[in-house]
Amino acid sequence: MAPFEQKALFLQSKQGAFSLGTKPVPSPKAGELLVKVEAAGLNPLDWKVQKWGVFVENYPALLGLDLSGTVEEVGEGVTGLRRATRCRCPCASTARCYLLKETCNSVSPGNYTHENGAFQQYALIIAAFTAKLPSSVSLDEAATLPACVATAALALYDTPNPTAPGGIGLTAPWDGGRGKYAGKPILVFGGASSVGQYVIQFAKLSGFSPIITTASPSSEALLKSLGATHVVNRKLPPADIKFAISSFITSPLELIYDAISISDTQQVAYDLLA
Ligand SMILES: NC(=O)c1ccc[n+]([C@@H]2O[C@H](COP(=O)([O-])OP(=O)(O)OC[C@H]3O[C@@H](n4cnc5c(N)ncnc54)[C@H](OP(=O)(O)O)[C@@H]3O)[C@@H](O)[C@H]2O)c1
Structure with a gap:
């Protein structure tokens, strides 16, 4: 069972320093998973937020777009994924942007939340965007996949959309x-x-x-x-x-x-x- 409290890396202020803190471990709602973060990618968007002060307005912020780990708790209605499954996932704020892309200006981390970021020990993830890992892929390798693969695939294969992010179809x-x-x-x-x-x-x-x-x-x-x-x-x-x-x-x-x-x-x- 997950602990009540966890360590997390916070960006304390716009273009400020990262520092370690503690926060509660959240519980998954319907359609979500609580994933124990085993590896986190360092996505360019994460360092751009810190260096350039873009995208995020609310501080302290908890960043981290890409992660892999093991399922700790399963929210209501989730099928096919159970406790201890090794998985890779885009953080839930990115996944929400993909889901809402008609209304989202871009697939951006603009709505990073403290529950979703990868830079903590336990993160909430949207189950529909989570993939089980074959044993041939390590957790470290898997943490490099989510946003990078989506960025490559969406541009090539997503439906063209003149009013929102889209691909060339x-x-x-x-x-x-x-x-x-x-x-x-x-x-x-x-x-x-x-x-x-x-x-x-x-x-x-x-x-x-x-x-x-x-x-x-x-x-x-x-x-x-x-x-x-x-x-x-x-x-x-x-x-x-x-x-x-x-x-x-x-x-x-x-x-x-x-x-x-x-x-x-x-x-x-x-x-x-x-
Ligand atoms: N990673 C993501 O999930 C993601 C998502 C959305 C958007 N983006 C954006 O996509 C861009 C690339 O991100 P990334 O994560 O793929 O970068 P990355 O892995 O950090 O790529 C850096 C590598 O790009 C190569 N490079 C640098 N300047 C170049 C140039 N002028 N011409 C050709 N190659 C050059 C260099 O490799 P060599 O020296 O070996 O050639 C360098 O090591 C960034 O602007 C990023 O913000 C990334």
Whole structure:
């Protein structure tokens, strides 16, 4: 049984310092799980909140978007998950944003709550967004998955939506789209980023070829093992990056995933699509 009180890491004030405190362990409501946090990812949004003071207005704040752990208590109406199940989950505030995305401005941690963040010993999680882990995936590995995989998958496969976050509506591999895009090139800026690595793997499942990416040369072997066919040195000047990419493309380039999104990568992307 979970204890009544737990340790938690609080961001005390906007752009302030993190410090350890204590807080009550919450109880799961209908559709929720209480998960014992075994590993937490350090998502870029977590450090951006602390460094830049964005998204969060109420302090002290309890951050942490990505976690893995074991189910401690199961809320009413939850089926298929029981105590001690190893699982990975996006924190519940992210999950709520996915559920409410018609009314949510973006999939953001803007509604982090003290019950949901990963930076505590026990967090409340929405069961519908929780996945059981196979024994081949460690809890540390699993904590890197939730938001990164969703960011890669939603952009590629979610339905286009002009008024809210949406994707480009490719047919997902799990919906019959496996191999569907064979012969079509894709370019991934930032293949070595966490998001970029998942985009490469989805691109491979979807059949794209060639799969061209930009990264440091030290990441080339890893990215080729994930499915990249060509790795362009990201540290070259933008004009040289554009030239190198163009030399690998034999049919029109219609799809670019920019996992870095700085002015240099965006400009090269626009030039290549023009
Ligand atoms: N992680 C998420 O769940 C998530 C969700 C939504 C949005 N985002 C946003 O997506 C972006 C990437 O996040 P991430 O978590 O995937 O980042 P990350 O894992 O921290 O990626 C950092 C890596 O990106 C590569 N990189 C940096 N600058 C680059 C450039 N100019 N061109 C190509 N590669 C470059 C570098 O690898 P090499 O030196 O090996 O090339 C670097 O080590 C961030 O802006 C983040 O806020 C992330």
